[in-house]
Amino acid sequence: GPREDWWRDAAIYQVYPRSFADGDGDGTGDLAGVRAKLPYLAELGVDAVWFTPWYLSPLADGGYDVADYRTIDPAFGTLDEAEKLIAEARALGIRTIVDIVPNHVSDQHPWFRAALAAGPGSPERKLFHFRPGRGEHGELPPNDWPSQFAGPTWTRVEDGEWYLHLFTPQQPDLNWAHPVVREEHESVLRFWFERGVAGVRIDSAALPAKDPALPDFVEGRDPHPYVDRDELHEIYRSWRRVADAYGAVFVGEVWLPDSERFARYLRPDELHTAFNFTFLACPWDPDRLRTAIDDTLAEHAPVGAPATWVLCNHDVTRTVTRYGRAETGFDFATKAFGTPTDLELGTRRARAAALLTLALPGSVYLYQGEELGLPEADIPRERIQDPMHFRSGGTDPGRDGCRVPLPWTADAPYAGFGSGTEPWLPQPDGWSAYAADRQAADPASMLTLYRTALRLRRSEPGLGDGPLEWLPAPDGVLALRRAPGLVCVVNLARTPAALPDHETVLLTSGPLDTDGRLPTDTAAWLRA
Numbered sequence: 001g002p003r004e005d006w007w008r009d010a011a012i013y014q015v016y017p018r019s020f021a022d023g024d025g026d027g028t029g030d031l032a033g034v035r036a037k038l039p040y041l042a043e044l045g046v047d048a049v050w051f052t053p054w055y056l057s058p059l060a061d062g063g064y065d066v067a068d069y070r071t072i073d074p075a076f077g078t079l080d081e082a083e084k085l086i087a088e089a090r091a092l093g094i095r096t097i098v099d100i101v102p103n104h105v106s107d108q109h110p111w112f113r114a115a116l117a118a119g120p121g122s123p124e125r126k127l128f129h130f131r132p133g134r135g136e137h138g139e140l141p142p143n144d145w146p147s148q149f150a151g152p153t154w155t156r157v158e159d160g161e162w163y164l165h166l167f168t169p170q171q172p173d174l175n176w177a178h179p180v181v182r183e184e185h186e187s188v189l190r191f192w193f194e195r196g197v198a199g200v201r202i203d204s205a206a207l208p209a210k211d212p213a214l215p216d217f218v219e220g221r222d223p224h225p226y227v228d229r230d231e232l233h234e235i236y237r238s239w240r241r242v243a244d245a246y247g248a249v250f251v252g253e254v255w256l257p258d259s260e261r262f263a264r265y266l267r268p269d270e271l272h273t274a275f276n277f278t279f280l281a282c283p284w285d286p287d288r289l290r291t292a293i294d295d296t297l298a299e300h301a302p303v304g305a306p307a308t309w310v311l312c313n314h315d316v317t318r319t320v321t322r323y324g325r326a327e328t329g330f331d332f333a334t335k336a337f338g339t340p341t342d343l344e345l346g347t348r349r350a351r352a353a354a355l356l357t358l359a360l361p362g363s364v365y366l367y368q369g370e371e372l373g374l375p376e377a378d379i380p381r382e383r384i385q386d387p388m389h390f391r392s393g394g395t396d397p398g399r400d401g402c403r404v405p406l407p408w409t410a411d412a413p414y415a416g417f418g419s420g421t422e423p424w425l426p427q428p429d430g431w432s433a434y435a436a437d438r439q440a441a442d443p444a445s446m447l448t449l450y451r452t453a454l455r456l457r458r459s460e461p462g463l464g465d466g467p468l469e470w471l472p473a474p475d476g477v478l479a480l481r482r483a484p485g486l487v488c489v490v491n492l493a494r495t496p497a498a499l500p501d502h503e504t505v506l507l508t509s510g511p512l513d514t515d516g517r518l519p520t521d522t523a524a525w526l527r528a
């Protein structure tokens with residue numbers, strides 16, 4: 001029967017519903033589109049799908065502004081379709097993970113509308129962080145916190161009070177000291193677990209709890225007024241009891257540079273897993289990658305949680321573009337418009353990174369379109385919708401470049417996304433060259449590489465969770481042994497690398513060179 005600990009070494013595909021597949025032909029992706037592509041996901045060989053928010057939302061932040069967790073946004077479909085999708089996916093061996101955003105709700109959520117209407121001092125306002133302003137007439141925000149996007153974290157309402165929002169003004173922060181906020185989220189978890197959901201991604205998981213005094217920033221203050229507050233652990237322990245009743249799992253979006261603080265969330269009575277941003281942010285450099293892998297395994301081992309490996313998501317620059325740049329780590333500063341990138345180089349490295357990632361112990365996240373090797377798209381400024389674009393006066397392209405509707409069919413309008421209506425974000429010229437149907441027929445394509453590697457990852461004993469052993473290798477070459485006989489070699493040196501005696505299992509590039517060596521920026525799985 002199905003393994004209870006499937007999540008310890010699962011390959012999890014991230015669907016951004018707006019851009020995955022358009023079933024009703026209106027230019028926006030939807031659940032009908034996902035249902036039609038379930039065979040594609042099964043063929044790809046993933047164990048689960050994580051859906052970024054699909055709930056009722058004004059889409060001020062791509063759905064991370066939820067107006068009602070118990071309703072699917074009509075642009076995406078209905079609750080009935082979501083239930084069918086969950087069941088159909090499960091029948092194909094694919095579990096469903098949904099996204100919960102505890103830090104905030106939409107300003108269109110009934111709670112926030114009621115809070116606005118009820119006025120200062122009302123019980124409705126206590127679900128959020130409303131405060132009087134500073135200054136003689138309350139004309140200054142209550143504290144000095146800057147928002148993650150643009151401007152201050154505070155917005156003033158008509159009656160003169162201000163409310164807190166770490167992200168856009170359309171995303172008011174909830175007050176997690178309030179028992180009703182806690183009860184409601186546990187009820188939302190149960191709602192989705194009852195519908196067959198196997199896991200929950202927790203958005204901005206280190207941010208929801210706030211110092212009740214909401215103090216100004218003070219350099220070196222410990223603890224931070226809203227990042228990684230101790231109160232969070234009790235909240236997630238309570239969530240864990242809900243999940244355990246359904247055998248469901250959590251993956252936390254815990255952005256914390258301190259690995260000891262990060263690991264505190266990964267406990268048998270707290271979160272099962274959390275995203276590994278150390279690996280994602282790591283540049284294409286052999287020593288830095290090896291250190292990132294070793295540090296990750298070392299921080300997970302004592303708490304018994306499996307590591308996760310992530311190359312890309314809906315918030316960061318596409319892998320082939322990142323790896324095709326001179327500065328290859330993920331850094332907002334390198335996201336500027338027009339940063340030069342060598343896509344041929346980036347693609348070679350992304351292929352090698354795929355084999356490395358899929359050879360590591362733990363679970364792997366695969367963002368939609370990575371299996372097609374999509375590059376970051378340049379979105380014309382006037383078409384950019386992501387609120388992050390506005391944070392530095394429009395000089396930051398924001399995150400839409402990795403959210404472009406997928407190319408499915410080479411010889412169809414809009415590369416087969418939908419049926420003839422222009423997609424909500426423009427696809428760049430040449431997008432159909434990446435179409436899934438073309439790649440499925442090409443043994444040398446990125447899609448074929450991912451399919452083959454994912455299939456092997458399932459069939460090779462010893463891949464997935466379990467020990468990793470580094471093998472001696474020349475400078476710039478990473479060689480690691482997993483399964484008794486399976487070795488992954490990645491060549492990040494400038495010269496071809498000699499290989500041990502072996503039988504080739506999988507290569508990211510064409511044949512080895514005439515001396516049987518592994519070319520620069522390629523990887524191999526060997527039986528050795």
Ligand code: TEU
Binds near residue numbers: 061148314
């Ligand atoms: O992101 C959390 C977060 O901290 C972001 O500011 C992140 O640092 C940024 O997007 C760069 O990677 C989550 C979601 O993944 C993101 O899409 C949402 O916009 C955000 O929460 C607010 O809900």
